[in-house]
Amino acid sequence: MKVLCFGVGQAGGNVLDALLRYEQRTNADYVVDAVAYNTASADLRGLDLVPEENRILFGADEVSGHGVGADNELAAELAERDSRQLLRGTDGAPTSTADAFLIFAGLGGGTGSGAAPVLAKHLNRVYEQPIYGVGILPAADEGALYSRNAARSLKGFVDVTDHVFAFDNGAWAESGEDVAAAHESMNEELVRRLGILLASGEVGESGSVGESVVDSSEVINTLRGGGISTIGYAASELPESDGGGGFSISGLLGGGSSSADELDSINRITTQTRKAVLGRLTLPCDVDSASRGLVVVSGPPEWLNRKAIERSRTWVEEQTGSMEVRGGDYPLPESNHVGVLVLLGDVSRSDRVAEVRSTGVEAERARRQRDADAAASEDKTEAVVDDRLDSLF
């Protein structure tokens, strides 16, 4: 599935850079172009693989390239004001070759949180392709301001995109670990999942295509209707003797039927499917609240057992209670792993989203109270000054 990618703000740019690195490392080719936006010039300079000419500073008239300091309302305002400049990011990009657009942003800060929904809205006006967000939720210990920003931005992002892939920093930082220190490893986890999803169905270097490959229309159909999605992934390493390909228990035993191989691959695929769904999802949620699903099984073609893929698909249907779970394979002849990726679309119950929302609402209420108190005390001061002036004259 070919995508045109946009990274907004620091987290957005970092994750986009990580995806480009992952694409290079895996010899894949699904990003048709990459554009980064920021209100802070230092963050743009810090990027690695996003082409220099595709790094766009906006809002410079107002904040002189120093960032918006977590003020997402200001960022939204600046993005709206500079919307032509934002759209210029697609000038020269091969937009017609993209099946979809992807916008990456951290929802807790200022720039990405405020500007990503504005960018999505403007791209939507111009282009036909579906627009997907990749929204990073702040961990609870990153503070109430980040939760307030994220609560407001997530709703806006969902409203103006065709789907938001959510990633929860809180779920992925190990307990006691500093969130910022964990960004790099979290980005790796996120881009591995996105990379597999995007690469599946693309003809690989070897030119091999599986019997029931997942093509871009299946990803798009799984995401159709909008909402928030989560992705699970698990992989099992194949035995050394396999050499990445033709391991056969029957071969080791001196011939015989291939049923042992079949059993082994069925076991691996079904076990990894359970681990993918019941393990750590990009966004923790109630699995049975998903409306749709997609199961992608990757690995050397001889390990991609059709029966197992079907069994896994049915199991995900049972877990989600959805009758709309698609399944397919992604052949990787050189791989020494069998991996299972499960995309759960339009999830409606997530304690983490609920927590971000309620912390956000609390923080917004406290801010309004503070503003009201400040206004009242200003009134009082004015009244005192007026009294003094009255007594003078």
Ligand SMILES: Nc1nc2c(ncn2[C@@H]2O[C@H](COP(=O)(O)OP(=O)(O)OP(=O)(O)O)[C@@H](O)[C@H]2O)c(=O)[nH]1
């Ligand atoms: N997963 C992940 N999260 C990140 C990364 N960088 C920042 N964040 C998170 O993003 C949120 C802060 O947003 P940033 O992207 O840094 O902020 P910004 O959009 O550049 O906005 P301002 O700096 O306020 O102008 C926090 O929740 C951070 O933990 C990253 O590389 N990976």
